[in-house]
Amino acid sequence: xxxxxxxxxxxxxxxxxxxxxxxxxxxxxxxxxxxxxxxxxxxxxxxxxxxxxxxxxxxxxxxxxxxxxxxxxxxxxxxxxxxxxxxxxxxxxxxxxxxxxxxxxxxxxxxxxxxxxxxxxxxxxxxxxxxxxxxxxxxxxxxxxxxxxxxxxxxxxxxxxxxxxxxxxxxxxxxxxxxxxxxxxxxxxxxxxxxxxxxxxxxxxxxxxxxxx
Numbered sequence: 001x002x003x004x005x006x007x008x009x010x011x012x013x014x015x016x017x018x019x020x021x022x023x024x025x026x027x028x029x030x031x032x033x034x035x036x037x038x039x040x041x042x043x044x045x046x047x048x049x050x051x052x053x054x055x056x057x058x059x060x061x062x063x064x065x066x067x068x069x070x071x072x073x074x075x076x077x078x079x080x081x082x083x084x085x086x087x088x089x090x091x092x093x094x095x096x097x098x099x100x101x102x103x104x105x106x107x108x109x110x111x112x113x114x115x116x117x118x119x120x121x122x123x124x125x126x127x128x129x130x131x132x133x134x135x136x137x138x139x140x141x142x143x144x145x146x147x148x149x150x151x152x153x154x155x156x157x158x159x160x161x162x163x164x165x166x167x168x169x170x171x172x173x174x175x176x177x178x179x180x181x182x183x184x185x186x187x188x189x190x191x192x193x194x195x196x197x198x199x200x201x202x203x204x205x206x207x208x209x210x211x212x213x
Contacts, residue, residue, distance in 0.1 A: 050112045056086060075115075116163065124166070128170050137154070
């Protein structure tokens with residue numbers, strides 16, 4: 001929500017009524033000028049909404065999101081500037097479109113994940129078994145095998161799913177048999193379950209090696 005710094009105006013020109021906001025407005029003279037700013041109110045936000053806020057930021061670049069603090073700032077600014085309706089609309093679109101190959105969406109997902117990790121928000125991935133992780137990857141990922149070629153990418157995707165769907169979604173996926181919905185000649189689709197198991201095993205082996213080093 002954009003605000004005006006009314007203290008810069010004569011008292012007689014101030015609008016009557018209204019109370020003080022619960023959060024102090026932030027004024028950025030470089031962007032809005034000396035008398036305009038935005039209200040950065042902390043409200044409960046899901047991981048998906050925070051990603052959508054960044055994806056929605058038409059003027060954002062990777063340079064604007066180099067640190068967790070910058071990511072938090074941009075999330076709050078774009079929600080305040082564009083409004084929750086716009087963010088919900090983007091989040092809804094991202095939930096049903098296959099966007100796992102969109103480089104900007106993937107970057108925003110990783111930026112929010114790193115911000116949450118820096119803020120101490122636990123994803124719960126480390127509480128899950130290898131079978132549960134593999135099932136979650138099979139059922140819930142929107143990425144292709146070529147996007148998951150190393151343990152870091154696999155962990156990013158599992159963490160994204162956990163932040164988005166919760167760890168119970170992994171357990172539910174593990175309780176359901178995975179059926180390949182593809183014709184027999186689609187060898188890639190039929191290889192997906194085995195690939196997911198191998199990808200998770202490789203990630204866990206990499207984790208164990210890092211701990212032992």
